[in-house]
């Protein structure tokens with residue numbers, strides 16, 4: 384597929400793009416800064432500028448597309464990752480503005496240009512634990528997609544608004560728009576540096592509900608969304624099978640979220656940030672469980 388990818392120069396996007404290239408897709412990266420991936424051109428463009436989004440979505444990806452002499456080919460899909468990725472990078476109002484206006488612009492341009500598949504990056508923070516003022520408990524566990532999301536911060540709120548924007552445009556157009564509530568993204572080199580610390584201090588992962596998503600497995604989830612047509616508007620948690628913790632799940636829940644009801648039985652290490660839906664609906668099979676990278680090191 385010919386894919387328009389925003390935010391591909393960032394932490395998550397560069398791995399997702401590499402995964403998509405490995406599956407044979409062609410990708411145009413659209414970002415404020417370039418990415419160093421062979422075979423990928425970056426068009427420098429700002430998602431908060433609607434005109435730039437419409438224009439970029441009718442662009443060649445590279446010089447080789449000039450050769451056919453048949454004009455600009457159409458994009459098959461838009462993957463929208465560009466954002467201010469958390470609070471405390473910009474003032475709150477700017478985080479909200481860039482994320483909501485940017486997402487509106489990207490989805491509107493894609494729908495009006497009749498691109499049939501749109502995937503947007505939402506976030507685990509919509510569940511309202513991550514950037515809450517004070518320690519808050521979820522209403523229930525595991526965290527699943529039908530949860531009544533209620534963040535109290537500008538970033539989480541921007542992602543909830545983006546999900547509504549996606550839902551509204553889907554209803555208007557009938558195209559497929561899937562929102563990925565992405566868990567805490569872990570790059571390959573981060574297992575050894577971060578996880579041993581997390582295991583010694585599990586409390587630091589409470590706000591993430593102990594979730595993680597391997598950046599390459601996130602690429603797989605994006606690709607599965609590209610392949611799966613006809614679902615309309617969907618929200619998917621994008622996380623790995625297990626918690627990023629060594630403590631078993633029920634104990635983790637009792638210790639860090641006391642009194643929070645479990646809505647169903649959970650397996651010994653099953654993620655409290657549930658990925659059941661991507662496994663059952665999209666056929667996700669994780670390739671990069673943390674145990675492949677950390678367990679040997681823990682035994683040393």
Ligand SMILES: NC(=O)c1ccc[n+]([C@@H]2O[C@H](COP(=O)([O-])OP(=O)(O)OC[C@H]3O[C@@H](n4cnc5c(N)ncnc54)[C@H](O)[C@@H]3O)[C@@H](O)[C@H]2O)c1
Pocket residue numbers: 389390391392393394395396413414415416428429430431463464465466467468469481485504505506507508564565566567568569
């Ligand atoms: N990293 C995580 O743990 C995590 C978790 C949940 C959700 N997410 C979401 O996943 C997506 C990617 O996150 P990331 O960690 O790779 O973030 P990142 O900051 O590393 O990458 C975001 C990219 O967006 C680009 N960008 C920002 N503003 C832009 C604008 N106005 N126009 C064009 N490009 C712009 C940046 O230049 C950057 O390359 C984001 O939507 C983020 O909210 C990330």
